[in-house]
Amino acid sequence: MAEKFVYFFGNGHAEGSKEMRNLLGGKGANLHEMTSLGIPVPPGFTITTEACVYYFKTGNIPEGLKDEVENNIKRLEEITGKKFGDNKNPLLVSVRSGARVSMPGMMDTILNLGLTDDSVKGLAKQTNNERFALDAYRRFIQMFSETVKGIKHVHFEEILDTIKKNAGVKNDSELNAEHLQTLIKEYKTIYKENTNEDFPQDPWKQLWDAILAVFNSWNSDRAITYRKINKIPDDWGTAVNVVAMVFGNMGEDSGTGVAFSRDPLTGENKFYGEFLPNAQGEDVVAGIRTPHALNEYSKQEKNRDLPTLEETMPDIYKELYDIAKKLERHYRDMQDIEFTIERKKLYLLQTRNGKRTARAMVKIAVNMAEEGLISKEDALMRVDASRINELLHPIFDPKAEKHVIAKGLGASPGAAHGKVIFDPEEAAELGYKGESVILVREETSPDDIKGMAKSKGVLTSRGGMTSHAAVVARGMGKPAVVGAEDIEVDYEKEEFRVHGLTVKKGDYISIDGKSGEVMLGKVKTIDPEIFEEFGKLLDWADEIRWIGVRANAETPEDAKKAREFGAEGIGLARTEHMFFKGERIYAMQEMILANTKEEREKALSKLLPMQREDFKELFKVMDGYPVIIRLLDPPLHEFVPKKDEQIKELSKRTGVSEEKIREMAESLREANPMLGHRGCRLAITYPEIAEMQVRAIIEAAIEAKKEGIKVKPEIMVPIVSLKTEIDVMKDLIDKVAHKVMEEKGEEVDYKVGTMIELPRAALLADEIAKTAEFFSFGTNDLTQTTFGFSRDDVGRFVPKYIENGLLKDDPFSVLDQDGVGQLVKIGVEKGKSTRPELEVGICGEHGGEPKSVKFCHRIGLDYVSCSPYRVPIARVAAAQAVIEEKRKRRR
């Protein structure tokens, strides 16, 4: 252990630097760094994380720390010319925690430490403002009591209210010195009642109590939970920063503010920020006065007429601007700066990389790379891939007013508003006429697809991140909020009720598919634009990444969109979606109602030409790229109508009695359809369906080939758990394919592979790879079976699990690398052990989620496949995975 526990900074010299983040914490390291850079920072010192760790291990502060702190306070006194606890010119300090990473639940800030009955007089003299000094003192007592001693806020509020009432005033600022004296007395009484001791009049006791309180806040319940979830080691500990106070409220030549080295909203390379004259940080937070813009560029509606800092203090503005630019160059990122001006002297209190909008994130990263400030790789790493979403969908105007009435899961990002419609048919009809519709359902089923397609957005009161509504909406790039459980949908009355409010059919609502918010009325949206820097970023990503990116798509429109977004093929075409288009569902229903193989084949023969056309279109759009077509997956009951009206119609159309149709529906009913008669199980018991589909695929491929298209069909068998299943299916596919090729006199290369979406398939991948020529990990279903979570039912507990820290992420959004990922890894290893050239990819929803994409890269998948709108995300994440790996190896 180091012998030194305290690092000083001040007067242009610092004992620490930005590299010492582990020892000094993030905040501390930056204060040291700024000091060394010659930037005006109030002097102070940092107590190291090692001191904190020692304290946890032994229960005592390390030997020597006491002396070090005392010596450093002396150094502060020397530099500032003030004296700790002095009744003439007192040294006041702030005490703040500062871990390696910012962490909620940790103690934040105590200001004005050092104030006592004595020194408050000094402060009054120093500032020439008794009221100000007394106000600072009563605030300090409260802050110290609450933060250091854990005394409840409400005690202080009650007293304050009583005194304001007695004084006949409304605002704290109207209290005069006398009131404040009373308040200080009462506050001290509260302190004594709760701690059994007097409020400390020794600034040293205040200081040590505060330091230990910062240490102990590392072990608050909230901090521990946060660390557990975020896998932050418990033994890092926190540093403590003790900094001399400066005051922005010493008159009109003082002030405090926040500045950004570039515009955090647009990413423009323009200095941006605001400030409040004659104020402390607290006042900015309180929001009583309107802050002024730093410069013309930063002006908003609210402060259009207020003078800018550039106008009122041009020298200070220039100094601040130069510092911001210097810090940006130094940290090589856009900086978010806190500053205070005390009597025309500028002090920097903090700098850190600034938060920004998704657009600014991309623009700044790319611009900085172009300016030579960072490398292309750095630019890519700067981008939070998961936020790219925001660039591909309309968003709500951040300035618009919102009346949020419910909150669900943001299942498919984007902003939409429209009339509430409950019936999918009606939604389809109105949508077709060009009306904006939000389809509201308890949950959706394949029957509703047409209605969803013609709606602006979808809202459901049930289901999770991979419920039918969520998956289909994402596939369509359509905003969806799902599982808004507070909403009670009443189909009969055509209304929904939520928290006492009733929303009727035809009323307007708005939904935010990212935040999950449901709002009343039409909230204004703004359209996205594909801007220059975004395109560049994606090109850079493609240069770097190894793993391929394909799209999940079955319509030509989706396939085209996917190509636009850079997809290199189709990883999953869900043929069943094609069965819902127009009249096709009728043929499907006839097939199901058929009694014999012959009748089934007859019905299927109606579907054959339609499927062939679908596939041909896909091959054309994907000319030269592979197209993976999955054979029918869902159980048959999904195609059978449940509603009386639909049954009546089907009966009329087919001549089959309604009773028979109901019986059929009943006989197809399953206790757990997810684990039922579907996928290849259906194909094995009713081979006619698969035979028709294979015929359609091969015929389409031959036709396309004859038209000069380069076709690469890959036929995928779903829900395999046994090697014998893929054996039987490969036989069937090869037989039909060869028959068609013979008929047509034209050869076509195709592959036969399987989804790996059940644990058993992953565990026996070596066996299955003897027959399968490619694997596609269906991580949606694999997640369901590995966890035993039904994606349609987890809404009842997964959100609570996440809230309580049992789960970090929804495993249907972010691949569970520990469990499901283990199976994927086993599947890849075993599969390649049998067939080294095996093509392996992923086509679950995770294929467009950055962390999951990186995992897929690391375990050696050949490609990820996701909905077209997530292709750009995957491209960036895939590049980041390569850079991360490279940097890890070099380290």
Added chain:
Amino acid sequence: MAEKFVYFFGNGHAEGSKEMRNLLGGKGANLHEMTSLGIPVPPGFTITTEACVYYFKTGNIPEGLKDEVENNIKRLEEITGKKFGDNKNPLLVSVRSGARVSMPGMMDTILNLGLTDDSVKGLAKQTNNERFALDAYRRFIQMFSETVKGIKHVHFEEILDTIKKNAGVKNDSELNAEHLQTLIKEYKTIYKENTNEDFPQDPWKQLWDAILAVFNSWNSDRAITYRKINKIPDDWGTAVNVVAMVFGNMGEDSGTGVAFSRDPLTGENKFYGEFLPNAQGEDVVAGIRTPHALNEYSKQEKNRDLPTLEETMPDIYKELYDIAKKLERHYRDMQDIEFTIERKKLYLLQTRNGKRTARAMVKIAVNMAEEGLISKEDALMRVDASRINELLHPIFDPKAEKHVIAKGLGASPGAAHGKVIFDPEEAAELGYKGESVILVREETSPDDIKGMAKSKGVLTSRGGMTSHAAVVARGMGKPAVVGAEDIEVDYEKEEFRVHGLTVKKGDYISIDGKSGEVMLGKVKTIDPEIFEEFGKLLDWADEIRWIGVRANAETPEDAKKAREFGAEGIGLARTEHMFFKGERIYAMQEMILANTKEEREKALSKLLPMQREDFKELFKVMDGYPVIIRLLDPPLHEFVPKKDEQIKELSKRTGVSEEKIREMAESLREANPMLGHRGCRLAITYPEIAEMQVRAIIEAAIEAKKEGIKVKPEIMVPIVSLKTEIDVMKDLIDKVAHKVMEEKGEEVDYKVGTMIELPRAALLADEIAKTAEFFSFGTNDLTQTTFGFSRDDVGRFVPKYIENGLLKDDPFSVLDQDGVGQLVKIGVEKGKSTRPELEVGICGEHGGEPKSVKFCHRIGLDYVSCSPYRVPIARVAAAQAVIEEKRKRRR
């Protein structure tokens, strides 16, 4: 490869022996062995399996085989004094296949090979019976054509029918020599039409055609499928046995029959069998004449008045008896012997270990061990553990007449008959009154348990081997046939229809819970008795086995039964079953309808004393043995009534409106309840239930302990997939337990563990074992999730999979060692890597299935737990596992 391909036996000398089963096949090896033992066997020779393998590899017979066969025929000619193809004294032979193990789909037997237009005259002379010779010839032509040349049976039947019609006779035996001559001519024509060649008049050609046909039958589709399913290597090949014919139909001093060295029905050590004078094997099979008993002991109703062999040919009887005893001692097992007497000379044609009833299996094994013929270990290995079932339940009288109307899955063994009742309430009522009832349902739910408990048996038209009905019935030791899909249940009309037959409420049916047969009326049953040898066998098993055997039981009655059957504790007490008893369901429903934690707790407090009593009873019965109690597992909707009547009643009882109850039921509805809000997920969202249960367990344990009972409670958390889940649950359990112990001033040792029933739990067992003190593998659910098979829905495809060889066994009956077993193994290894003393067991249905029990032994589980009625099976299988392992190591 050996240079020798043919092994001769005859005249007391044999070139082979019983040890040469791999080379000579099972049948051949035994013929050689008997010859060497001096037992009269007709001379013959065996062509080795190596010759067959060579033939497959090269397409040719091995060099030298031709000469060897010719030489061996010569040796036969020498010994018999007959000549192959001779027209005076022809040598006739039988040709039979004989693989290492008996295998369906292989060619069986060709008799009288060597008959030609010439030699048939010789046979006529030899036997002095032209008609006999001609009949033998026409049979031979047909047999050869069908078996060797694959000509269809129907061709010969048509001709035979025509000729019989023309001759005006009804039976084949009435045809005279002239008719037979015509028939032979016509048969030869059929042969020529189908093969384009004349029927071979060269006996050598006949012989070689037959030999190659036997070889080729190894590769028949049926044989290949059988091998694939039974994992028999394709490269074993088959041997061919060529044996000189002897004739049992040469007059009243001839005959043929079958004998057993002990009674195969009872296991009594009594010589047993029957024979037919003046007959060949074929005649016995045809069943035209009634066979005579061998001796008084073997007499049955049908042959009470016919003379026994012992009476008519005492010397031959004595010789046969001595041979049977000799063979039994030699083979150390009960022998099933085929014999022929040709003109007062006895020939043995085959010996093999005899098939027997379950009772005889146990009795013979134990008796032989007591006689010193075999060891105790041998005795245990002789027992097919899966057949022990038959000894624990009433069975149908094998002699009773049955009218089978449907077939389902034999889900819980035993025989039962009773009145058909569809309503569980009514079944409970009638059962209570002492009436025999068979409860018939589409499928059962927890609501039906009372009705099931009071019925004699259960029949469902849906569900698989681990459907609710199957599991509960097995637990109750009650016969059940499930998934009888042909049955159409009509609750409204209170009848079921099957194949045009209507069975109404109150009609009698019988069900066989082993075979799955459903029969009309009352089929006579016989009660089992626990006989001496069975008890001994179980004691021996306990001496040898390592793995513990516990029972799945929650009622004191079941627990007592389990102890009687030798269970060493309870491996799974399903607390939810207790919630259905009597009035308890009401409290449970109140709890579900409650709006607040307080209301829930109030309802639960009613359940507390009842659960406490349940647990106390269990502890008492299991005094000194561990009792694993699983916290509530099923989703809440299982407790909410669905029927109007029940809803009305619940509404009346609770004052909650029917509408509210329906809403509640609707809101609890799940798309896939198997993967839904259940197990610890419920306990974490509504901790009150688990808290009540833990309190009941600990209170019961303390009370029992105070009464001097040794209590070993183990509290088990279901459906864990995350380490954080078991963490939260362990906290909850410990908190409640310590609180109760403090209140009562008494300590109790308890363990907290988890089910491992989801793939993720097995994959992360190392993490979970940090908290869990024991694991119990719930292989029912683990099978569901690993395969993605819903046990309630697999009826639609699993039976077809088994039929078509995609699956060897129903994975819900026999543990899937390749997939699910892999996860269990991973779970054990990872769990013990974290906590070497971790207790690991299995409590799925597989815990009572012999192959699965052996697997559990091999992978090092501490115990298996199964329904009480399967405990004896598990005990025997566990001992067999040890013996198998020991023998494998020694080899």
